[in-house]
Amino acid sequence: MPSAPSELTLAATLPVPGVSIQIGPPLVDLLFDQPAATDAELVFGASFIAPRDDVVVLANLPLPVVAIKFIPPARAELLAELPALTVSTLLLRPSVPLDVAGASLPGVVFSGEVGYYSRTQRPTVGQTAHPWQVASQTEGGATQGQQDAAATPAGWDAFWRRTLGVPQGIEHRLPPVLAAAPEQRGARHQDATRLQDSTWFAHQDATRFAAARQGLFQNADPIRDATRFRHQDGDRTKRAGRVSRWQCAVLVVRGQGSDFQTARPQLKDWRGRYQEAVPPPPGISRWVVPEPPVPQPCYTPSPHLLFAALAATDGHLLFLCENHVTPPHPDGEPVVVPVRRVYFVINNVTLFRVSDGAPVPVFNLSLSLDASSWAWGFDAVLPARAEALVAPGSASGPVELVASVNGTPFRVLAESISRERIFGDASIRISGRGRNAVLAAPYAPVMTFSNTEGRTARQLMDDVLTVNGIPLGWAIDWGLTDWNVPAGAFAQQGSWIDALTAIAGAAGGYLIPHPSAQSIRVRHRYPVAPWEWSTVTPDFVLPVDAVARESIRWLERPAYNRVFVSGQDVGVLGQVTRAGTAGDVLAPMVVDPLITEAAAARQRGIAVLADTGQQIEVSLRLPLLAETGIIEPGAFVEYQDGSITRLGIVRATQVEAGMPDVWQTLGVQAYA
Structure with missing residues (x-):
């Protein structure tokens, strides 16, 4: 100094x-009437009260x-x-x-x-060290917390008024001229900040509002009829007894607004498709597409723990087979689903891109296959942000994906992409077929297939899946009775899959694609004639407790018991009659150029005569149990419903995966 x-x-x-x-x-x-500050900040009049x-x-x-x-x-x-x-x-x-x-x-x-001099303190925003401090005088053009209030003709309360003491005995440093407040609350001094949506803060800065705004401390606008200087007390009553400079503020709970506030949770049945994921412990997760015939182990060799489900509430860790590989049941023994009070299934559905293994977010997906189709049908709904992951871009051909449902991988092609937008939500829908769709149009060229020398039907399929004698890499799992085809008897124009379908259909067979491998199974539509199903051991036995929904439809077809099957240019003429019947109801004659031997004629005749008489179409909806896995077409299913037992063959399978539920619907063909 x-x-x-x-x-x-x-x-x-x-x-x-x-x-x-x-x-x-x-x-x-x-x-200076106070000792030096320890924080190197100089605050004038921070605790000065009396004398004044x-x-x-x-x-x-x-x-x-x-x-x-x-x-x-x-x-x-x-x-x-x-x-x-x-x-x-x-x-x-x-x-x-x-x-x-x-x-x-x-x-x-x-x-x-x-x-x-009002000696009203305005704290530094965000760095307030004292309840109040001396405000600097501003002559004009400066923005400060205290400001001239706009005159309102009605509805304004006095800025300062006599308050009542707090009955709880709270001590404060205000002069004893303050009156007791009627509410059970008290505050020393605070600066108000803007509030909105009914949010309150303990301390805040007051700002000017257009209506219903009250500030704790501010300068009043001069009254024209009684005041001739710019600054005065805001007390309109002009009572001489008011000498208090500060008083307890009354919290205003309406008309307040703030850019930032503390939100209150609203429990109003909100639902979101996304949720916050819990990060797993440090570990490595690799996506490996299994390639047969290498056996897939139950646990992928890795020292890291991969949690596929939420944390258990009982404190126990439940270890499951990571790859969810269901061991094949012994030949001749059916898979019997036991009757349980509760069927517990842990579902796991993922979608990856084959090229780089990038995960693709998915809302839900479905897979379907029936006896008349030679490829798995695929349909999925994705968030709009995943469009770049499935769009083909500059690459030739569609994007290949791997859809894994409870450990069973399906390699599919995203052939069609469509976008759908609902207010506040956008999603894309992709559809396609299994990977064997590359053997058909529009990916396969139109070619002419023929045999210049005698071959068997099984060898004809191997010849079709070649280009200039070089195999395409696809394997055939033959399940029919093979027969010989003379040279020049086979002539087909179209794609690879068209030729394969023609060969299998000649003997009443159809194609079943493998979900992920480059393999095609050839099976007969009726491995056993329906009138001999009493001797068939079913592949799966399903109790009524394991089926969530059942629907039955009765059909009536012509009761044929005799059919003539013939080749075209070369071949045989076969007469197939159902044993034990008079053979008096004749079915339309079947002519196929590949019916060159009796084995082909007999298999084709059984397929014609089996699809006759009174039939029952049964639809069964059940969860994807670990005992059954995905039941594909061609499997025999025995459905137990109380005292009624029905046996049928699966003709269609549809898998609907919408986490956390995964269901499969089976279309079963049975006979009355």
Whole structure:
């Protein structure tokens, strides 16, 4: 501090109570009434409460410089009792309601400026260290917390009012002139911030609002009919008894707004397709597409734990077969699903891109196959952000994907992509076929197939799956009775799959694709004639408890018991009659160029005569149990329903995977 002369204070001899006169040089020194701060921040008047000066007057008397301080309860109207006083500077405190310009003070001349010190503190936003601090005076153009309020003709409350003491005995540093508050709450001093949507904060900065806004501390707009200076107390009643500069604020709970607030959870049946995933412990997850005939182990050799389900609530770890490989049941023994009170299934559905193994997010997917199809049908719904993962882009051909359903991989092609947008939600739908679709149009060229030398039907299929004598890499799992085909008897134009279908269909067979491998199975539509199904051991035995839904439809077909089957240019003419019948109901004659031997004629005739009489179409919807896995077409299923037992052959399979539920629907052909 500079070494300036000390301030001289003389007791007034004038008959003016509560007035002291200070005579000295201009007040340019900083007077510190608190010890030095430890945080290197200088805050003036942070804890200054008493004593205070309500009015400081710098005036000209016979002495050079005079500072007159009015100590409460003195009033500035007492200036009229000072003779020959010329006021150069008048500093007012909040408790002085004075109309300076209109005051009739004999002997007092105002020649300078009128200043107003409210000593209202505005803390630094985000770095407040004290409840309040001295605000710096701003003459104009500066933005500050205290501002002139716009006059409202009605509905405004007083900015300061007498409050009541808190009944809980809370001590505070305010003067004892405050009245007790009627509510059971109290606060020392706080700065209000903008609120909206009914959100409250303990401390906030008040900002100006267009309506229904109340600030804890602000400067009032001058009243035209009674006030002639810019700053005054906002008390419209002008009662002299109000001398408090600060008071307890009453929390305003309406009309407040804030850019940021604390939200309250709304439990209103919200549902989202996405959820926050729990990051697994550090580990490595590799997607490996199994390639037969290498056996797939139950656990992939890895020292890392891969959690495929949510954390158990009972504290137990349940280890499952990672690859979910169901061991094949011994030949001749059916898979019997036991009757349980609860069938517990842990489903796992994933979708990956074959080229780089990138995971593709999926909402739900479905796979379907029937006896008249030679490829798995594929359909999936993805989020819109996954479009780049399945779009072909500049690559030739569709994107190849691997859909894994409970450990069974399906390699499919995303052939068709469509986009659908609902308000607030966008998704894309992709559809396609299994990987053996590359053997058909539009990926396979149109070719002419023939045999220049005698071959068997099995060898004809191997010849079809070659280009200039080089195999395409596809294997044939032959399940028919083979027969010889003379040279020149086979002539077919079309794709590879067209030729394979023609060969299998000649003997009443059809094609079953492998889900992921380059293999095609050839099976007869009726491995056993329906009138001999009493000797068949079913592949699966399903109780009614394991089936969620059953639907039955009865069909009536012609009761043929005899059919003629013939070759075309070369071959045989076969007459196939159902044993034990008169053979009097003749079916339309069948002519096929590949019926060149009796073995082919007999298999084709059984397929014609088996699809006759009274039939039952049964639809069974059941979960994807670990005992059964995915039941494909061609499997014999025995369905037990109380005292009724039905045996049928699966003609269609549809898998619907929409996590967490995975269902398979079987179309079973049975006979009454």
